[in-house]
Each structure stands twice: as C-alpha cells, then as structure tokens.
C-alpha cells in the first residue's frame with residue numbers, strides 16, 4: 020500500500036506545508052492535514068469552494084486529494100493543558116479534540132498508523148522585537164509553539180508510526196547565523212528545533228526505526244513570513260547573493276521532503292538539510 024502522511028501546519032496554499040503535501044501526494048502518499056484551530060473554518064471552506072483547485076494540480080494533471088483535515092493546536096498536549104479562556108473562545112469551542120494527544124488518538128482510530136510526520140508550523144508573538152527587547156512570556160511562547168510542539172507531536176505520533184517511517188520539520192538559518200529581524204526568541208526556537216532533531220533522531224531511530232530530519236529552508240513569501248515583515252528583503256538578498264540566483268519555490272522544499280520521506284534517504288537521520296539555493300554557504304554578500 021502507499022504511505023500515509025500527517026502534515027501539521029497547513030492553513031492555506033502559500034506555505035511550505037502545502038507544497039510538502041503536494042510533493043508527497045505526487046509520490047503516491049495519502050494526505051492528512053493538521054490545521055491550526057483559529058484558521059480551520061476559512062481553510063476548509065476555501066477548500067470546499069474550490070479556491071485551492073488551481074494549486075492542487077499535481078505534475079500528472081490530477082488534483083491532490085486531502086483525505087482528512089484535523090483541527091490542531093500544537094501548544095496544548097491534552098485537555099488538562101487548555102485554559103478556560105481558550106475553551107470558551109468561539110473559534111475553539113466550535114471544534115473538538117484538537118490537542119496533540121487527541122489528534123494522535125483520532126488519527127489512530129481513523130487510520131491505524133502513519134508513515135510520515137511533517138511539522139511545518141511556527142509562532143512567535145514577539146517575532147518583530149529584537150531579542151534584547153523580548154519578554155520572558157514571548158520567548159517561552161516562541162519555544163512552545165515552534166520547538167516543543169515538535170517534541171510533543173513526535174512523542175504522541177511515534178507509537179502509530181510504522182518502522183521505516185520518517186519525520187521532518189522546517190527550520191531557518193537564523194538558528195546559527197545572525198539574521199536581524201528574526202526576533203522574539205524565534206532564532207532560539209529554531210536552534211532548539213535543530214538540536215532536538217539530533218536527539219530525537221537517536222531516540223526515535225533506536226526505539227522505533229523512525230528517521231528524524233529538518234529542512235533549513237530559504238525565504239518564502241508565506242503567510243507566517245509576511246507577518247515577520249522583512250520577507251521581501253530576504254528574498255531579494257538571496258537572489259543577489261546566493262550561488263543560485265533565482266527565487267526559491269516552495270516546491271523545491273516539498274520535493275526535498277518527499278526525498279527525505281522516501282527509501283532513497285534510508286540512511287539519512289539527525290540531519291539538517293539546506294534547501295536555500297546555497298545561500299548558507301556564502302561567507303560574504305557579493
């Protein structure tokens with residue numbers, strides 16, 4: 020049978036999660052999505068109304084099928100974690116079973132197992148603030164939504180991942196080099212995510228024969244990136260300075276994810292793979 024993938028962090032057709040879903044679908048995988056609760060209604064209605072049909076087209080001309088969309092908020096592990104104001108919030112009260120543990124249980128009940136887990140989500144409420152001006156709460160929120168969310172997803176999904184399975188997250192070079200403007204503790208959150216990629220690769224590999232890798236992606240004009248505020252400048256900078264002077268397409272990241280999820284990558288784990296037109300290799304801009 021074909022492989023089954025759960026992709027967390029898709030709420031429109033502009034981001035890396037959508038492109039990864041398409042590349043996996045093109046390679047024959049069944050697609051399950053986890054969509055942030057507050058974005059769920061608009062995403063599902065747009066999907067139903069055909070708003071994404073043009074971007075659902077796969078290389079063979081068929082449309083990507085999405086088998087099921089699960090509501091998800093990856094900052095909550097289980098119901099006991101959810102504060103009253105969130106429970107009472109209209110957008111959250113309209114859905115149920117959206118904590119990480121409950122989503123993993125639902126996927127298990129619906130499908131039994133998965134082969135591929137993708138984490139394509141991040142959030143840093145103070146991302147536009149320099150680190151020196153970031154509050155403790157803002158910093159911890161960035162880590163919770165962008166780093167621990169991955170530990171939690173893998174922890175809850177790994178019992179239903181088939182041996183030989185593959186898990187992928189998305190990171191950014193601000194974890195290891197100074198990128199002014201990527202603030203609020205987001206650079207710290209990506210550093211944690213990359214370090215965790217190695218430790219999780221060891222634990223998941225030994226215990227479950229599951230591979231764990233991260234893709235360090237170049238700049239893409241996604242919804243999340245537009246909220247940071249400097250994305251056009253980063254895209255221009257890359258086109259001027261990278262070894263490959265072209266705009267990065269989300270599909271190039273999607274295709275790398277499909278490779279990492281496939282048996283072609285059966286010895287790759289604990290790695291951070293750059294998909295950035297080579298910009299990471301430059302020492303100075305020219």
Ligand code: NAD
Pocket residue numbers: 027028029030031033034035036054055056058091092093094138139140141142164189190191192235236237238239240241242243244
């Ligand atoms: P995106 O907006 O398409 O994806 C981010 C998603 O995270 C959104 O769908 C949002 O709804 C979801 N989300 C936020 N908080 C959540 C929560 N608590 N629970 C569940 N979902 C939540 O933007 P993107 O840029 O494609 O981001 C995907 C990943 O790629 C992120 O990890 C991001 O840091 C990484 N990345 C992006 C770029 C870039 O330039 N766009 C570069 C390198 C890495």
